[in-house]
Amino acid sequence: MANIERDEVSGTDTTGHEWDGIKELNTPLPNWWLWTFYATILFSIVYWILYPAWPTLSDYTKGVLGYSSRVNLTEDLEARDKARESWTKQFAALPIADIAKDRKLLEFAMAGGKVIFADNCAPCHGSQGSGAPGYPVLADDDWNWGGSLEEIETTIRFGIRSTHDDTRVSEMPVFSDDYLSPTQIAAVADHVLSLSGSGSASAAGAEVYAEECAACHGENGEGGRDFGAPRLTDGIWLYGGTKEALVAQIGNPKHGVMPHWEDRLSDVERKQAAIYVHSLGGGE
Amino acid sequence: MQETLEKNLVLLSIVTLITVAIGGLVQLVPLYTMETTIEKVDGMRPYSPLELAGRNIYVREGCYVCHSQMIRPFRDEVERYGHYSLAAESMYDHPFQWSSKRTGPDLARVGGKYSNDWHVAHMIDPRAVVPESIMPGYPWMADRPLGAEKIAGDMKTLQFIGVPYTDEQIENAQADLKAQANPEMGDADAMVARYPKAVIGDFDGNPSMITEMDALVAYLQMLGTLVDTTSYKTSPDGR
Numbered sequence: 295m296a297n298i299e300r301d302e303v304s305g306t307d308t309t310g311h312e313w314d315g316i317k318e319l320n321t322p323l324p325n326w327w328l329w330t331f332y333a334t335i336l337f338s339i340v341y342w343i344l345y346p347a348w349p350t351l352s353d354y355t356k357g358v359l360g361y362s363s364r365v366n367l368t369e370d371l372e373a374r375d376k377a378r379e380s381w382t383k384q385f386a387a388l389p390i391a392d393i394a395k396d397r398k399l400l401e402f403a404m405a406g407g408k409v410i411f412a413d414n415c416a417p418c419h420g421s422q423g424s425g426a427p428g429y430p431v432l433a434d435d436d437w438n439w440g441g442s443l444e445e446i447e448t449t450i451r452f453g454i455r456s457t458h459d460d461t462r463v464s465e466m467p468v469f470s471d472d473y474l475s476p477t478q479i480a481a482v483a484d485h486v487l488s489l490s491g492s493g494s495a496s497a498a499g500a501e502v503y504a505e506e507c508a509a510c511h512g513e514n515g516e517g518g519r520d521f522g523a524p525r526l527t528d529g530i531w532l533y534g535g536t537k538e539a540l541v542a543q544i545g546n547p548k549h550g551v552m553p554h555w556e557d558r559l560s561d562v563e564r565k566q567a568a569i570y571v572h573s574l575g576g577g578e
Numbered sequence: 579m580q581e582t583l584e585k586n587l588v589l590l591s592i593v594t595l596i597t598v599a600i601g602g603l604v605q606l607v608p609l610y611t612m613e614t615t616i617e618k619v620d621g622m623r624p625y626s627p628l629e630l631a632g633r634n635i636y637v638r639e640g641c642y643v644c645h646s647q648m649i650r651p652f653r654d655e656v657e658r659y660g661h662y663s664l665a666a667e668s669m670y671d672h673p674f675q676w677s678s679k680r681t682g683p684d685l686a687r688v689g690g691k692y693s694n695d696w697h698v699a700h701m702i703d704p705r706a707v708v709p710e711s712i713m714p715g716y717p718w719m720a721d722r723p724l725g726a727e728k729i730a731g732d733m734k735t736l737q738f739i740g741v742p743y744t745d746e747q748i749e750n751a752q753a754d755l756k757a758q759a760n761p762e763m764g765d766a767d768a769m770v771a772r773y774p775k776a777v778i779g780d781f782d783g784n785p786s787m788i789t790e791m792d793a794l795v796a797y798l799q800m801l802g803t804l805v806d807t808t809s810y811k812t813s814p815d816g817r
Contacts, residue, residue, distance in 0.1 A: 557690075
């Protein structure tokens with residue numbers, strides 16, 4: 295049993311335990327530590343009362359402050375919407391062209407559009423709309439589906455070959471598979487290159503072009519926006535401008551997909567994004 | 579009593595177990611009985627076999643080390659990533675992939691945000707599409723056939739621990755996996771009937787083979803797309 299002794303050297307009692315002749319001093323805890331400890335206990339009791347804390351069998355204690363991160367968020371968002379009302383109301387009511395004409399609204403569109411673009415559009419189209427192979431440059435004046443504010447807004451809303459019912463869709467046929475011979479494809483690739491000043495035009499290539507390509511891309515390669523058919527005269531290429539790249543694209547075309555943003559971005563946000571994209575350099 | 583406990587190993591173990599068990603029960607039991615733990619929402623379903631295989635790759639490669647799947651209820655997060663994550667949305671996740679660190683962006687609602695082509699290009703070489711990215715590339719996934727022979731076993735295990743896979747789903751695991759990655763290889767309609775909202779298609783642009791890339795992209799493209807969050811309303815007190 296406990297056999298508490300007073301240690302002569304330190305003047306402190308022992309705990310009374312003994313292990314193989316070794317005894318332990320019962321040094322009291324430092325006061326600063328002890329009071330901090332009591333303070334944390336007190337804090338937790340106050341916390342239990344103020345905030346959601348204890349589970350009960352089918353529910354939990356809600357705390358007298360009624361704290362809820364979800365309610366806080368709702369209030370934050372309501373406050374945001376209210377603060378933005380001065381311009382979002384006009385954004386919703388006005389057609390996009392009128393918004394871009396209003397100096398003050400344009401500033402809101404550009405500031406918000408920049409942020410929206412950086413998160414949602416830049417991964418494919420590059421920051422500043424610099425594009426990448428397969429993802430059109432948005433800073434030039436080559437538009438497959440139209441570069442006016444309204445057209446850009448429509449493209450953002452519905453996407454291209456997206457899962458939206460109203461998506462923009464076009465499909466370039468597969469011309470290999472015995473439809474055109476490799477010689478014909480090479481000739482027409484050369485002809486297409488010649489439209490922008492490189493490659494060598496040939497009668498054979500021109501003939502195939504007139505028969506197979508002109509219906510969408512235009513007789514002189516001016517493009518057809520109704521079908522999203524790229525202009526072929528400007529030396530700007532979505533999938534590369536070498537002869538090999540053209541032969542590959544004619545033989546077995548790639549079809550890029552742009553998601554639709556109707557669900558992810560609000561009407562106002564899409565207008566902001568469209569105005570921002572329009573301003574990148576090529577807006578019509 | 580202190581001395582009796584200290585000197586009796588078996589008794590000490592038993593009393594320790596009882597003490598820890600009380601703490602555990604108080605914390606855990608209410609989570610099973612509380613009605614608000616997991617919201618009632620429409621649209622949640624277990625992962626399709628292909629998505630599950632993609633999820634296994636996601637776990638294998640440790641994507642959770644850099645990407646969270648947890649949109650917290652704060653204004654900045656909600657504005658960037660969309661509606662905050664609901665508990666119901668990860669109720670079939672074993673283990674869940676909430677993660678706690680974001681070196682890259684949150685992925686809880688990445689489904690449908692980018693095209694399949696983009697995901698493939700990005701996995702092969704992230705800097706090809708996002709020059710400032712520091713993500714490592716995973717180019718081998720495009721070449722490696724998806725070893726998913728045992729996916730039905732995975733589903734059975736999940737069923738055992740409470741994920742509501744039907745026996746019909748487990749029986750058709752291989753067929754559904756193929757049908758989702760290549761509609762010509764199976765009955766895609768039956769697959770979608772078993773897994774509503776599943777995205778069908780050749781995800782990696784290589785119809786000749788079902789690769790790890792197919793599975794991973796299928797998984798990424800469904801993240802956060804099942805529940806219609808616009809229909810979810812918090813109760814007035816926010817719980």
